[in-house]
Amino acid sequence: MTLLSTLNPPQRQAVTTTTGPVLVLAGPGSGKTRVLTHRAAYLIQELGVEPWRLMAVTFTNKAAGVMSERTAALLDSPQGLRGMILGTFHSICARFLRMQAVAIGLNPRYVIFDSDDQLQVVKQALRDLNLDEKRYNPRAIHAAISNAKNELLTPETFPITTHHEEIAARVYARYQHLLALSSALDFDDLLMRAVFMLRDHEPIRRQYQQRLQYIMVDEFQDTNSAQYELVRLLAEGQRNVFVVGDEDQSIYGWRGADFRNVERFRQDFPDAKVILLEQNYRSTQIILDAANALISRNFHRTPKKLFTDRGAGVKIVLHQAFDEQDEGNFILDEIVRLQQEGAAQPGDCAIMYRTNAQSRAVEEAFIRRGVPYRLVGATRFYNRREIKDALAYMRLAHNPHDDVSLRRVINVPPRSIGAASVDRLSSWAATLDASLYTGLRLLGGDAEPELAARAGVHPFSGRARTALMHFYTLLQGWIAAGSVLTPAQLLDRILDESGYRDWLQDGSEEAQERWDNVLELRTVSAGYDDLPRDQALAAFLEEVALVSDVDDYEASSNAPTLLTLHAAKGLEFGVVFITGLEEGLLPHSRSLEDPDGMEEERRLAYVGVTRAANRLYLLHTFRRSAWGRSEPSAPSRFLRDLPASVTSGHRPGSAHRRMTTWGREPQAPASRHSPSNRLQFSPGQRVRHPTFGEGTVITSTLMGGDEEVSVAFRSQGVKRFLASLANLKPV
DNA sequence: TGTTTCGACGTTTTT
């Protein structure tokens, strides 16, 4: 049994306990991916389970790919995974729904609305209900709808206790109606509809329950109610359900995830075997100590005892940079130094941050030095305007009732169909309770007679009608082409006939870049050319809608990775830099008042820290610019929780009080804030140093008769001097 | 109808 020989006892137990419910509580770096892959391989190879009777849910498509690859590598037969259901909750549900669409009264050509599309629909719903966008924030309402769906609440069961909830419920109802008119589902619908399908259609539920002999769920702490219910319904049949999670790594509470699902699981499956994976194979003892110091301050958790036999390792570097540019420079200096010393390769390094906006300054540092880097997420490819336009066209070819896409491109490039015409079309369609496309069909005389009778005379002028009909004719052509051409061919034809290509290419440099992006999309679409023509477009659109940021992360090149702490979950790097450990950033200002939110911020920091195998850098700045203005920042409270024994570098704890003082009055004259008039320098003062140039005093204290001054320099970071020796001059 | 300009507003994190 070579399959099991590389596993430690609890891992082995997790792999071989195949009957009945199993809950694995896996600390960071404890080899849970190994457990999952070995378990799948064990089931298939040793127990002879047919792969199509297995389902494994991962958190990202990327993780699904990794699992598929590594499991296959463990198997003797090369095509051993065939038919296994493997993917994210969203992609698995999308597939279920596509398969059962007809049985549950869903248009099988449904499109998936992303967050931007969803926001458009909320706004449309508000307009339809004559509600003021200014008064009712569409984003807030969208969040309420999304949360409701994650809790499996429909517009009818949505609880109303406040005025805003009353509004939200009404918008929710209209929103769902608009989605239905467009034959569209949003992300949350994928989960909710899948649950309702299983709950309400016994034959379908039976079918899946009988088929799915073994179910595995990764990152279980980040499941929401809908996802939990889905697992419960599917697992009810054979009860061979295996879930892996770590409540300390639950970082998606804001999207409905609830780590108490771990407790719920224990209640719903009281016979569940619980297996603890506590040995860490990733990090040094020092890093684990820091992680433990950090997380043990959380109240809502069960204490664990992580251990490693990797040895102490090097100390964690705490560093205060002057500002975010300096922070970037420091990172670059360290990466170069580590490489020169042979301590690490650039590809081993990761730079992590709380918000995507922070990537900018770091990127600039890389660009300045001409060092390549890999960026995960941020300015996502699929968020670019030209990509959304092109996809909107393709979505229309697949499902022309998609009103959001139709509105997006009906006048791009300009076709003399202005806002007035679209509004007229929209209200006409609304009176008929139909999609915009149905309106166009009526206008073209192609609609069913009874609908045409109901519609009566159309409200358009000759010129407007001509323009609309021109677009309609084009669209008809693309719909027909959609089932004969490959996705790439269809895209070519659309770009040509719509005039989009010519319109985009106005000769400017930016235009060239945009066009290159469109060509990139074409390359992606060409990957679906080999599928049957009637499936290719649907498959392409579905995958494009459900890709996540980390999915396009390429591990091959030897360049450092820039990513958010959220995106870092599940990954591992030799060297980790966590930037912006500052109050208001990590922990984020939105969580400062909320104890649960604060615990989640702490878990986020914990996730970041535990990604590091060998070296960890915790960075914060003296001042940081946000929204164009630069403001002093205070070191994160999390830094103060680290024991002095695990860190090297300047500990910010004692400087904190003074920093906040100076945060209040950055330009304060020197004398007013001096604790004693014997001090020459005081926080906020500008000074000049013979070698480092101009800088700003952060702290100044009396040290045995001499004055110790720490000064922040724009390019060199923070330095400490003795006033008697340093030759500092006030500027 | 299409283009430009100005002011308001906002950002956590993502499928």
Added chain:
DNA sequence: CGTCGAAACA
């Protein structure tokens, strides 16, 4: 700082 929508113009 950047996006979005409304208002103002061509």
